[in-house]
Amino acid sequence: MRLPAQPGERLDRTRPLTFTFEGATVEAFEGDTIASALYAGGRRVFSRSFKYHRPRGLLCCTGSCPNCLMQVDGAPGIRACIEPARAGAVVRAQNVLGSLDRDALAVIGKIGGPFTPVGFYYRTMIRPRWAWPYYEKVLRNLAGLGRVDRHGRRTRRFDTEHRRTQVLVIGGSEGGVTAARAAAAAGEQVVLVDEGLSLELGGLDELGIEVVAPARAIGIYEGGLVPVDAGNVLLRFRAERIVVATGSLDQPLVFPGNDLVGVMLPNGIRRLVREWALRPGERAVVIAPAVEPIVDDLRAAGTEVARVFDLNERPPKEIVARGRKGRLASVRVDGETVACDLLVMSSGRQPAYSLLAQAGARIEYDAATGIFVPRDLPANVEAAGSVAGTSHAVPNLFPASAGKRRFVCLCEDVTTKDVRRAIAEGFDSLELAKRYTTVTMGPCQGRLCHLASVRLYARETGSDEAAIGTTTARPPWSPVTLGLLAGRGHEPVKHTSLHRRHEELGARMMWAGAWRRVHSYGDPAEETRAVHRAVGVIDVSTLGKLVVSGPDAVAFLERLYPNRFVDLKPGRIRYGVLGTDAGRIMDDGTIGRLSEQQLYVTTTSTGAEAVLEWFEWWNAVWRMDVEIVDVTGALAAVNVAGPNARELLGRLTELDVSPDGFRYLDLKEAPVAGTPCLLLRIGFVGELGYEIHCPSPLAEHLWDTLLERGADLGVRPFGLEAQRILRLEKQHIIVGQDTDSESNAIDAGMPWIVKLDKEDFVGKWALEHLQERGPRERLVGFELDGAAVPAEGSQVVVAGRPAGRVTSARWSDELQRSIGLAWVPPALAEEGSRLEIRLNGSLQPAVVRARPFFDPEGTRLRS
């Protein structure tokens, strides 16, 4: 049922559309909201309340209350009164068992369910203890409003945009538009954001003002960041000047029956009539401070105005609304009963100051106007229009009103009785009472209940609003979806430049941080054999790689690492362990000196980012003359290891690869397979080996050539699993696996790294202390009797208590033994000590092996 066309109505009657509500077709026009279309179709009950499942109808029509929350296209919590009607939308009611009109759970409101009275559940179901979980199940099932599809996926695409402007106006209220115009006239760049409720935005673009609508400012955050929800785009605004023009909000009166369907706020009426050409009711009573505009609206709609009470003239002492089946039937005011199906009520308007409060404004009660107003605005933030505090509200408690529940807070179904009871129980500060009753904690964010609850509170405690003050305005100002917040950003999977080759070889991949790495190419044991007997190649491109250069490069690393580097000659490499300021192991890797002023630093794969940050942090602190360049992605790396490695490398390069020409821990730059490479002779896996770093785009060529030319030498690619076994045979540690945040280089068996005679380095004081104190635990190798391999993380047990832990363990095909590394108490750290390790719940004997299991002298490595 629509009225004839209204001046300025939002509807485009030439463009009808349909959507469904609870399966039934609903007719609408372009310009309708879901609620206005439903209203036009005769619907009056729009939701069921949170606790008592009382029927609720449209109240504010501005998206400020909980009364029209619905499920739209699967999304919960949609304010139907501001959600544009879209063709084909699927709309459902939420928080009902049955239907909106017959909600089986309404019985809760009648008999008093588990939530009533306030604080009820803190006092019940304490005994017997076993009953609580059952009761809780019931409670959980009753709670909540909307639903999400338990197995749904992400369906929408959201973007994030970073925007700048000179002036950002939030809200298209009269004040906002005036401010925007003035700024534009002064030649400033202006953006105006509006929820889509304003009707005053016409002609602004001509003035060069960018209007973003419908869109909602989510908050004003640190540094003046104003994120704006513009549907599928999150606009992150930074402005030189922020003008808040969010206007003011109609405040409901608190009286028995104030939540009946048919009780509405003036602004809601205005929108129904003027914007959607709807007749809000047949016969109305008006109780408000400013009655004329309301009466005008009602008359325009052809609603009979049965009675008007102007609160400014003579505030009534008593108001009681009565209904039938949750719908308004009559109102009694000071003894006079008027039959009606519509009650337009308000106590006045309260500035919507939340954004200003978030920005840092002080909120103060103004006794003259009866409202809370923002004061002491921070620099660059202004208030325009009624948000600044030009409205007023009458102190509207009706002590004489007897009768049923009067709701202070609709979202949470909190009544005046609840608040009174809370105070009587000793919740005698506003913050405590809020938490106990949950008043203001629902979806309306206190928009419609804050003022009333403070007033009630003030009366009940014999205080006044000014003394009580407000509670903290917590962001967001308008509820925002996780999807929009998340945007499209996600961490991508990282592939090395050899990824395709690994796939072609049928590699089994595994996750290593964000990287996909090769676990193995079939049989890890076979791969270890190839490395021990012939030659293997492994993709180690994920290693972090940094080039540190400049006059202070060496001095910089001297200060960062416990190692010494001043004596490291160009062309030589040293193993380094990076420590924290508490002397704990942070990362490890190799440091090669490329030239006098340039060093090449590798880090672990997982530590790459942290080490770069660490370097940059200290560089900023020390202000040394150093440049740090991250070449992790630019360079790929392949480790060639095994007795035949020299032969293979010799075939691909002009370089002198003889034992004397290319010594252990030498660093060379030379073409390999025609590719410019950096070669590091090091040996994590314990055999003669070369780490070849080359430009990423050329990695496939290098890899292919190695496999091709090494075919007759028995070359074989190997994966991470084989590498882990091989390094374990050498007792080489993996930082982050064999060490944790408390491990230090001394206890981890690498005291030779720590040069305490150096002048200073990060963590020196701590390592000095640790050395003095002696180890609390030590990292040692162990071998197990039998073939069982303990899970990494298993415990070393002494007298039934955890006393140490296994950090690595594998079956070594080469040694035909189960081997591992473990942290053990110092008393158990000597060669040959017997340990007990818990394995599948029972204890297994093991023996400590202090030296590498394989090639303890390192002759193969150095060969």
Place this chain on the structure above:
Amino acid sequence: MKDIFRTRRMWRPRGELKRRYDVVVVGGGAHGLATAYYLARNHGITDVAVLEKSYIGSGAAGRNTTIIRSNYRTPEGAAFYQQSVELYKGLSRELDFNLLFSQLGHLTLAHSDRALITATERAEVNQLLGIESRLVGLDEIAKLCPELDLSTEVTWPVLGALYHPPGGIIRHDAVVWGLARSADRRGVEIHPYTEVTGIERANGRVTGVRTNRGEIACDAVVSATAGWSTLVADLAGVPLPITTHILQAFVTEPLKPFLDVIIVSSQMHVYVSQTDRGEILIGAEIEPYTTYRGTSTFPFLEYSARHVLELFPQLESARVLRQWTGLCDISPDFSPILGVTEVAGFLVSAGWGTYGFKAAPIVGTTLAELVATKRTPALIAPFALERFSTDTLVSELAAAAVSH
């Protein structure tokens, strides 16, 4: 049953401060109130004042995400928290106040083999100490949490999890109120809006405190001031190796039952649970910078949303209702600092970081015992302040990337 409908005061209205108390507890959070309660209950020491600069529960106690669990990594930690969980189990009855403790079960997801090792380690330590805790594979995770995205097409697929069935959530305010009520009934005085501004000492001993409402003499001061610990300890001239950071959290608008277990993912830097009211409660890690400013930030919402959706893509349309921030007192090893200091009579409960709520009952019992007997209970000996000068740290760090 009738009692439920009768209005009874929870506690006496705040009275005048006396000139002297046996014990002054600074901080009306969970720890301060628990200490006062157990002093009265276990040791009959009732001449106790709890001084709180704001309202009770205004600090981290009323802002935390209420995860209660004992599947810690170090034997010292696990044994300690285990006793706390045991106390929590009986606390509703003891206080005659339903704390709404739901032992939903707690899943710590592992997204890497490194994380699986840590999970194994924790499970093994826990089992040795008799704590229910084990490693579970994808099948079992799918049963415990069918809503979780277990596909392998994501950057950080779930590889396994540490399952801790007794882990749960509780109603934080109820804990504060329940403890306050029982402490009050036993004679303890609770003084909200009373700030300690000085701590008096003579000959290396505490003799009293100064407050905004006047001076008080006392024999012992227990500081249970969490995020403000260093400030209060400074008043006693005791430096603490603690930095204060903020930790943030948010809830969505209430949803119908969706999640019946607590999900923690350190890889994703988030943890997720659903409260009894239906809100999805999401928390993250501390912000890396130190501050006492309790303002909430927007980037926190952005990255948390991003990470949550990696685990629960169907929450895309859920709406953030409210975000907030609390202070966390971070110690170097992510273990607490409990007990005596170099100033006789000045005791601390500090270094609670992001995980102290679960410890309130055990902190209360052990500190009360320490005050009453002047002997440090064995359970808290490893957490002595002294450990930072002897470097005998109790590192929970590996387990604490997201530790609540």
